[in-house]
Amino acid sequence: MSAVTEFLQQVTEGLGSGAVYASLALALVLIHRFTGIVNFAQGELAMISTYVAWQLVASGMSFWLALPVTLAVSFAGGMLIERIVIRPVQGAPELTVVIVTVGLFVFVNAMAGLIWSFTVKDFPQQFPDGGIDLAGVRVDWSTLGIIGVVAVVMGLLYLLFQHISAGLVMRAVACNPASARLAGIRVSRVLMLGWGLAATVGAVSGVLVAPVLFLEPNMMGGVLIYAFAAATLGGFDSPVGAVVGGLFVGVAETLTGAYVDVVGADLKVGVPLVIILAVLLARPQGLFGRAAVERA
Amino acid sequence: MRKTTALRAAAAATAALLTATACSSHRGQDAQDTAADGACKGQQTTGITDETIKLGGIYPLSGPASAYGTISKGVAAYFKHVNDKGGIDGRKVEFTVRDDGYQPPKAVEEARRLVEREKVFAVFQTLGTPSTAAVWDYLDKQKVPQPFVATGASIWGTDDKHPWTIGWQPNYVSEARVYAKYLKDEKPKAKVAVLFQNDDFGKDLLGGFKEAVAGSGIKVVAEESYEVTDPSVSAQMTSLARSKADVLLNITTPKFGSQALAADAKNTKWNPLHIVNNVSSSATVLQPVGFKNVQGVVSATYFKDPADPQWADDAEMKAYKDALRKYAPDSDPANQFNAYGWAAASSLHEVLDGMKCPTREGLRDAVRDLKDVKVNMLLPGVTLSTGPDDAFPIETMQLMRFKGERWQLFGEPVDTRKEFGPLAK
Numbered sequence: 050m051s052a053v054t055e056f057l058q059q060v061t062e063g064l065g066s067g068a069v070y071a072s073l074a075l076a077l078v079l080i081h082r083f084t085g086i087v088n089f090a091q092g093e094l095a096m097i098s099t100y101v102a103w104q105l106v107a108s109g110m111s112f113w114l115a116l117p118v119t120l121a122v123s124f125a126g127g128m129l130i131e132r133i134v135i136r137p138v139q140g141a142p143e144l145t146v147v148i149v150t151v152g153l154f155v156f157v158n159a160m161a162g163l164i165w166s167f168t169v170k171d172f173p174q175q176f177p178d179g180g181i182d183l184a185g186v187r188v189d190w191s192t193l194g195i196i197g198v199v200a201v202v203m204g205l206l207y208l209l210f211q212h213i214s215a216g217l218v219m220r221a222v223a224c225n226p227a228s229a230r231l232a233g234i235r236v237s238r239v240l241m242l243g244w245g246l247a248a249t250v251g252a253v254s255g256v257l258v259a260p261v262l263f264l265e266p267n268m269m270g271g272v273l274i275y276a277f278a279a280a281t282l283g284g285f286d287s288p289v290g291a292v293v294g295g296l297f298v299g300v301a302e303t304l305t306g307a308y309v310d311v312v313g314a315d316l317k318v319g320v321p322l323v324i325i326l327a328v329l330l331a332r333p334q335g336l337f338g339r340a341a342v343e344r345a
Numbered sequence: 346m347r348k349t350t351a352l353r354a355a356a357a358a359t360a361a362l363l364t365a366t367a368c369s370s371h372r373g374q375d376a377q378d379t380a381a382d383g384a385c386k387g388q389q390t391t392g393i394t395d396e397t398i399k400l401g402g403i404y405p406l407s408g409p410a411s412a413y414g415t416i417s418k419g420v421a422a423y424f425k426h427v428n429d430k431g432g433i434d435g436r437k438v439e440f441t442v443r444d445d446g447y448q449p450p451k452a453v454e455e456a457r458r459l460v461e462r463e464k465v466f467a468v469f470q471t472l473g474t475p476s477t478a479a480v481w482d483y484l485d486k487q488k489v490p491q492p493f494v495a496t497g498a499s500i501w502g503t504d505d506k507h508p509w510t511i512g513w514q515p516n517y518v519s520e521a522r523v524y525a526k527y528l529k530d531e532k533p534k535a536k537v538a539v540l541f542q543n544d545d546f547g548k549d550l551l552g553g554f555k556e557a558v559a560g561s562g563i564k565v566v567a568e569e570s571y572e573v574t575d576p577s578v579s580a581q582m583t584s585l586a587r588s589k590a591d592v593l594l595n596i597t598t599p600k601f602g603s604q605a606l607a608a609d610a611k612n613t614k615w616n617p618l619h620i621v622n623n624v625s626s627s628a629t630v631l632q633p634v635g636f637k638n639v640q641g642v643v644s645a646t647y648f649k650d651p652a653d654p655q656w657a658d659d660a661e662m663k664a665y666k667d668a669l670r671k672y673a674p675d676s677d678p679a680n681q682f683n684a685y686g687w688a689a690a691s692s693l694h695e696v697l698d699g700m701k702c703p704t705r706e707g708l709r710d711a712v713r714d715l716k717d718v719k720v721n722m723l724l725p726g727v728t729l730s731t732g733p734d735d736a737f738p739i740e741t742m743q744l745m746r747f748k749g750e751r752w753q754l755f756g757e758p759v760d761t762r763k764e765f766g767p768l769a770k
Contacts (some may be wrong), residue, residue: 055587063580159407162408163407164408167408167409167410167412168599168629169599169629169630179611209450260578263633267600268576270574271574272576273668274574303580306584307580307583307584317580
């Protein structure tokens, strides 16, 4: 294998893990657009949705029936969480809400452990085994499949944000809830919708990555950090940015791990941190994000 | 405002309660401790009478490592089984299990509770290297035996400042030596790629392996580590594949073990001999990968696997399965962690039988004076041996290869102390 092929193989590998990060970053972006908060529990919600799907499949349901059921359950679950856990602190400073999501993170993780235990579960892979050989570079079908689905979700979110009136409404809510309410928007409904949709997108992410990462309660914990880096890099309000950011983080992490000896596999985990820091210093709104404008 | 007042009141009440319990546990401490007479004069007899013997154990019944918690069920079932047959030398065992959630600070709290409140004779098993390291100073200071800790770190045997603590299972260095011996015999020119967890466990095993192959034709040509917080090891596996090594040594904990096995199976261009360490050799790791994808994988073990049909008619295995059904009906007898607990508990039984004095000092000394003690749940050829210079009860393991739907033992048991000499301190 030549050095070039080798390099391309590493890039492919990076794109594969980047797509995983991007899938969760999309959910982070979605909930941020709707509610203006950063949801630390997003990964855990995705994980528990995946368990729902796993449970349905394990009890004999076909995957393609289990999937829509899981998405519906996740949507309802997300709305319910907003109503029960987030609504009481609505209007409190953002930090309060963020802390509540951290609490939710811990709680959901423990719940999953209690119900399904911490042993590894295999999740059915829907993409075919094996892969294709592009000039010596092996690309797995599962990698291509994940990238494809992530692209579709990204497209749907883009449409939602840019071309549907609901998108405008929720941007108003995220931007200024008080004014939005005065303009006749039912703010709490929009927030519930935001949580529901984000949980659904998260469920897609969990179901996508579970066959590769293996399902257990801590499956999304590591992914979340990288997804944050992806969303920060791309801009917390841009679905395109989340995906580009995710792929970039994945490739950067893999290449530094493979080629920069000082970093190696040991410090690889530091790469997202460096990216977050650099972006926040140089361009706080992210590559594709819009800077928040405040009235003086 | 009213809310905060109520909160404050609750906090104050909790604090008062905590202080009260802390005081009471201190007060009673030395008054009830007793000392033996005769030849065993002056030795501690806390927790042991002619009728009973109180033991405590600390396991992760909750949290990320809770899969190991079931070991306590195997232990408890063994003691109940023995109690029904008259106990150990006429003494009924009272075994108290505490949960530390795999958190070292919690383990310390539970150890104090067992020693100061429950007044146990010994803390039989703490699970995991972090929890064990967190409590051994305390137990050493209190002079409470901590026999057969459930972790394979080599430090329990190489350290000479904690005479009250001793391991049980083969340490990670011994395990590495078994693989080294196998490669020396079968693939003397092997090029080895290593995937390892970047912590004491991974470094212990990798270090032991390198030392054991030093000077031979076997070379470690690539090493990749991962952190337990990493989402996946797929990038590391790609890098390792680049090395073109003909052996892959997989030093991982369960989830990452599954990921590495799956990555190896997926990569059809690289087909090394895959050695997976004992920690990740359980069926719960292999099954998610698919049995067809792990054929020919090699590992090592030292006790009888309850899922292996070759032990179906084994008397000890039958007793184990009956006892588990009777005393722990919610647990799975085929789970090897239960059998592990059973084997460790019956090892302790042998030690208690061999005590010269029925005291804590007697247990401390007996556990370091074992001569080829047979334990029926261990593999034939695997026995317990310790001595003044040997604080490693089990140092023999046997290789196994995955075939069909289960592991199959092959070769002779490898006595690593005989092959490689004692571990360097």
